[in-house]
Amino acid sequence: MEYAQGTKSNILINGSTLVGLFITVAFFVYGIQMNLFTSQTALQTFLQQFGWFAPVVFIMFQAIQVVLPISPGAIGCVAGVLIFGSVQGFIYNYIGICIGSIAVFLLARQYGLNYVMNMSNKKVFNKYIGWLKKPSFERIFATAIFLPVAPDDFLCYIAGMSKMKLKKFVLIILLGKPFAIIMYSLMLNIIVQKLLPLL
Template sequence: MNNQLFKIIWHTVTVLGIVATILFFIYGIQTELFYSEQALEDFLNQFGIWAPLFFVFFQFIQVVFPIVPGGIGCLGGILIFGPVMGLIYNYIGICLGSIVAFLIAKKYGDGVLTLLFKPKLRKRYRRWVGDKRFDMFFTFMIFFPLSPDDFLCYLAGTTKMSLTKFTIIILIGKPLPIAVYSFGLEIIFRYIVSFF
């Protein structure tokens, strides 16, 4: 019963998170937030020095509690903070979130995967857990931009992989997929916005 209630709450929060994200992007287009330096500066000035910290925390949270698709946060970082700082803030938040997700799974095991992820996704990757090549598989998947990174970080926590090895893989492997997501989605977004 508790698991069922948790899943209902989880799905509700996921839908609300996606709706909130869509509304923010509509707001950003209407206020020229994403293509006017002055509008962007005015928006960030509301938060002062806290703006980067809020964003890093958002990226951290969306990894630990994968409610909003990660690509949306990556795009937001680039649009709000520019290509360099946006990429850096994305990297910091996502790496911290990945490490915490790994530690949560280390402590609580498979139960966390059952609560947070769909059975189909768990079944697809479950066979790798007992495989001695898991570390190599995990490294490859972290470098691959289209892999389910959040899930894989939790999955790695259920294996014998050490925190040190996991952290090294994440710190080295994350820049490429984050850059691909960030800049790829920015190109698509700007192309779509050009029609409005």
Template sequence: QVVVPVLPGGLGCLVGVILFGPVWGFVYNYVGICAGSLMAFAVARNCGRPLLSLLFSEKTIQRYSRWAEERDRFARLFALAIFLPVAPDDFLCYLAGTTDMTWRRYTAIILLGKPFAIALYSLGLTAVWQMIVR
């Protein structure tokens, strides 16, 4: 879902929790999303900025490209966005791959920032799902 951003990430989190329960659904979502985020970074690192235009709208690219202009500022904003469950994470992972952010820093941000957002998505969407099916 991260490498080929077709479906919203929240939908994948909901399906994981429905199929595997809250604990294993979270674990599978976390592993899958982190692996996909690392792959997106690698693809963008190898393909560069032209890839962004193929996968995302020009509006999204323009909105967040300013973040990438300042190296230290981008890393802080990226970490905050990954931690919060409302940012366009897929796009930001690709954008990060086009910056000079190191693999080590990127990986640390993903591995430490994703659990909170995934847990919020998983728990929140599970509660909504349960209200719908009742």
């Protein structure tokens, strides 16, 4: 009986994973076709269709753009603030980016070096992969996540290949991301607001 229940649970989990993967891929393809990952205006227009459900879609968007590095994360951060306001925009950015970062860590841990290489820019990969050999990697990683001075998404891939425990990684992400997101969101928002009148 226990084995049968376990089998049913596995089928349910695997089925849910496949459905989630299909939805993610479909949204990814649609996003490319509609320029959602490269145009803030296109993203705003897209989100307005969903009314009260827009925050959920935006969080999904932010999570996907972390896992699939197809556009600068700054686009989503600025869009979040402009569309939802400073406070809500920050919250939605934070939730989506944290979900994506944790997913990246787990994917790297599951599929290893070849997967990370395929998902990375060669130049960035060669520049930062050496961090894994440093005894102080976890401290360096935490500093890089807190301060927006390095490619955070790629560093999460590297962390997945390290000996860092998931619990510690999640703690670093949850505590370190807010400052970096605020810096990205608010500073870039100020720049955009300054440039718009000139265009």
